[in-house]
Amino acid sequence: MRAADNVSEQRLNQRLAALARLGATPAGGVNRPALSLADAQAQELMARWGQDIGLEPSRDAAGNFFLRLPGGPEGAAPVLSGSHLDSQPTGGRYDGVYGVVAALEAAQALLEAGVPRRRPLDVVAWMNEEGSRFAPGMMGSSVFAGARTLDEIGAVCDSQGLSVAEALRATALRLAHIPGRPLGGAVHAYVEAHIEQGPVLDRAGVPVGIVTGIQGKHTFRVEVDGEAAHAGTSCRAERRDALLAALAMVRALTEVMHDAEDIVKFTVGRFEVMPNAPSVVPARVVFSIDLRHPDTGTLRRLSAQVQPLCEAHAGPCTVQVTRLSAADSLVFPPEMQQRVKQAAEALGIPAIALPSAAGHDARYLHGIAPSAMVFVPSRDGITHNEAEYTDSADLAAGARVLTEVLQGLLA
Amino acid sequence: MRAADNVSEQRLNQRLAALARLGATPAGGVNRPALSLADAQAQELMARWGQDIGLEPSRDAAGNFFLRLPGGPEGAAPVLSGSHLDSQPTGGRYDGVYGVVAALEAAQALLEAGVPRRRPLDVVAWMNEEGSRFAPGMMGSSVFAGARTLDEIGAVCDSQGLSVAEALRATALRLAHIPGRPLGGAVHAYVEAHIEQGPVLDRAGVPVGIVTGIQGKHTFRVEVDGEAAHAGTSCRAERRDALLAALAMVRALTEVMHDAEDIVKFTVGRFEVMPNAPSVVPARVVFSIDLRHPDTGTLRRLSAQVQPLCEAHAGPCTVQVTRLSAADSLVFPPEMQQRVKQAAEALGIPAIALPSAAGHDARYLHGIAPSAMVFVPSRDGITHNEAEYTDSADLAAGARVLTEVLQGLLA
Numbered sequence: 001m002r003a004a005d006n007v008s009e010q011r012l013n014q015r016l017a018a019l020a021r022l023g024a025t026p027a028g029g030v031n032r033p034a035l036s037l038a039d040a041q042a043q044e045l046m047a048r049w050g051q052d053i054g055l056e057p058s059r060d061a062a063g064n065f066f067l068r069l070p071g072g073p074e075g076a077a078p079v080l081s082g083s084h085l086d087s088q089p090t091g092g093r094y095d096g097v098y099g100v101v102a103a104l105e106a107a108q109a110l111l112e113a114g115v116p117r118r119r120p121l122d123v124v125a126w127m128n129e130e131g132s133r134f135a136p137g138m139m140g141s142s143v144f145a146g147a148r149t150l151d152e153i154g155a156v157c158d159s160q161g162l163s164v165a166e167a168l169r170a171t172a173l174r175l176a177h178i179p180g181r182p183l184g185g186a187v188h189a190y191v192e193a194h195i196e197q198g199p200v201l202d203r204a205g206v207p208v209g210i211v212t213g214i215q216g217k218h219t220f221r222v223e224v225d226g227e228a229a230h231a232g233t234s235c236r237a238e239r240r241d242a243l244l245a246a247l248a249m250v251r252a253l254t255e256v257m258h259d260a261e262d263i264v265k266f267t268v269g270r271f272e273v274m275p276n277a278p279s280v281v282p283a284r285v286v287f288s289i290d291l292r293h294p295d296t297g298t299l300r301r302l303s304a305q306v307q308p309l310c311e312a313h314a315g316p317c318t319v320q321v322t323r324l325s326a327a328d329s330l331v332f333p334p335e336m337q338q339r340v341k342q343a344a345e346a347l348g349i350p351a352i353a354l355p356s357a358a359g360h361d362a363r364y365l366h367g368i369a370p371s372a373m374v375f376v377p378s379r380d381g382i383t384h385n386e387a388e389y390t391d392s393a394d395l396a397a398g399a400r401v402l403t404e405v406l407q408g409l410l411a
Numbered sequence: 412m413r414a415a416d417n418v419s420e421q422r423l424n425q426r427l428a429a430l431a432r433l434g435a436t437p438a439g440g441v442n443r444p445a446l447s448l449a450d451a452q453a454q455e456l457m458a459r460w461g462q463d464i465g466l467e468p469s470r471d472a473a474g475n476f477f478l479r480l481p482g483g484p485e486g487a488a489p490v491l492s493g494s495h496l497d498s499q500p501t502g503g504r505y506d507g508v509y510g511v512v513a514a515l516e517a518a519q520a521l522l523e524a525g526v527p528r529r530r531p532l533d534v535v536a537w538m539n540e541e542g543s544r545f546a547p548g549m550m551g552s553s554v555f556a557g558a559r560t561l562d563e564i565g566a567v568c569d570s571q572g573l574s575v576a577e578a579l580r581a582t583a584l585r586l587a588h589i590p591g592r593p594l595g596g597a598v599h600a601y602v603e604a605h606i607e608q609g610p611v612l613d614r615a616g617v618p619v620g621i622v623t624g625i626q627g628k629h630t631f632r633v634e635v636d637g638e639a640a641h642a643g644t645s646c647r648a649e650r651r652d653a654l655l656a657a658l659a660m661v662r663a664l665t666e667v668m669h670d671a672e673d674i675v676k677f678t679v680g681r682f683e684v685m686p687n688a689p690s691v692v693p694a695r696v697v698f699s700i701d702l703r704h705p706d707t708g709t710l711r712r713l714s715a716q717v718q719p720l721c722e723a724h725a726g727p728c729t730v731q732v733t734r735l736s737a738a739d740s741l742v743f744p745p746e747m748q749q750r751v752k753q754a755a756e757a758l759g760i761p762a763i764a765l766p767s768a769a770g771h772d773a774r775y776l777h778g779i780a781p782s783a784m785v786f787v788p789s790r791d792g793i794t795h796n797e798a799e800y801t802d803s804a805d806l807a808a809g810a811r812v813l814t815e816v817l818q819g820l821l822a
Contacts, residue, residue, distance in 0.1 A: 265647075
């Protein structure tokens, strides 16, 4: 009995389309910040779909959402599968949400097939993977795995000054009809399906990727303080222009991070100027650094240069560099990679092995349970962009492989 | 009979303190954007003070506010005196508002002295001098003087997408109890008191400045378009990072604008990144340029280099450069400068001549009537900053000179 045969491409796509309407942007993308109304509505919709087929919804104190397919004896550690429902401000329709919908599709296929289950399956949507509204990301999964505490993430504020703790309370009130569940707990295994967010599978023309590991990522917040002054009266020699100092830092960093092989990923994605008025010399700039490299040694070496470089280019301003996160590169257990490979082979679906250049919640689950990831292609590698696209047949192929892997883990 | 003797330093300061409460910031400054609630409240407070002493408030279609001290035969062209009530986002307590309160103080002193008047005096607060919420600034005075049309300024939007036309309508509804008056009309003369916003008077230890003219200013909006991409997966070679392109432009401009004499004023004050998320390669940057030089020839030469330089440094991005305003340097009529000089001499108040490095509404009034400006010191030249400060005795000295000049113009 192969539950994967019950995966419905049509149902999968209908659910993705329905979720894409929550926070839909005019350009066809999605803006669904973590703990926003649209994010809560997405959990509500998932709860409804789950309840319709007999799954039990629940939420934990970190804002993570679960749908349980019961199985096995009382207290058996569950298999978890899912991803996240939050998006970037101009995000696409697949990043994160595909992994949640694919896990629901797998649960439904397993249920319909009536395969024996020795443990429960929890479909999961982790809180704030993107780290866009509240930085850094992967908050829900890191707290679930015990790598961060609720207090730590609770103090983080968005650009409007609202804290994660306040947003969690507001969302919990809104979703008070969904039962609570304790934070954390034993996990038998974790499998996450996701779009690749890179061009490898698309260029190779292969529908499924067996993810070998996740490239390391260090993130920083850099705060540059100068002094506000009148654009028409203050002399250049007397200015303490925070924008010019910040630009000098970014330029110096860009030069140091430059590698001929083009493997280093260095990004300044957030850059905010205060007071941000045309005739006022900028008093303050806050910018982000996102630095990644598949080799942990290289990543650490580059990361160590951020603070001294910023300080060396502060000019008449002052600078404070805070490292927000420092995740080294990781490799998924070979036996878990093997499960994905064998599932694809059993279903006759072409698959290749590749590393993940992007970070995922699987990073934190990897710390507490055997974990694996299944990729599907991203057209032209475009992601974090409203034009993000994956072919419907590839989405279904990934969900079939996921279902086959989960069936094995539950057996 | 010298009306200037009736100027009350205490009353002047009390009014400035009362206005500083409208839009007060925690750090002791003022955030009173044009056409905001606080800005309307400031006009309301001015109306109340004027009505208490028999002045007649009115507003025109451009959101300018007037208090008339009647005088002379029906239809005589008024003398105008004032400045603006709006502020920068982290502005001080004196920029603009001093000129309005000093003009009210002068009107009250003239009234109390009972000096003969052959024409009316209009105390005026021009709409949106700062150009911070809606760029470019000096909107009210430029429309009053016929240099721009209501339609032109009405279409300008703030960063929230609200237009000047909409904000004007909302403010007009809020202040519907203040009578309307026709836009524009003949002006006999215009005199504007203002803080210097530079260090010259403060360093010289002189309380009053006779303003010789206003340095020219050209402003631009630069829009850089790249492409959003994932910070962890997109290769450097394939990125179209709008932030890096904008940074290269600002750097090239800074180099070209560098003069050994430190006379050029070049400022990038507004700089906005979209989508502004830590793990997304910036898709778009919009930044402002404020360029000033007292020599019109030099200003025009530098101004002409902005667009080609931005285009040359766009890299894989595209750029659109829009010149928002191009005001050349101007000199106030010598006979108006002479009036200020003689008034200071008559009152025994030390005064020196100096140019204005900052732009003022007097720029546009200069186009339709003989105009002059009276400066008072800015401590350490600090302005567009919450720490902006002028000594109370200097504020009063400036108001006395203004009153003496206005008495002469009304006679």
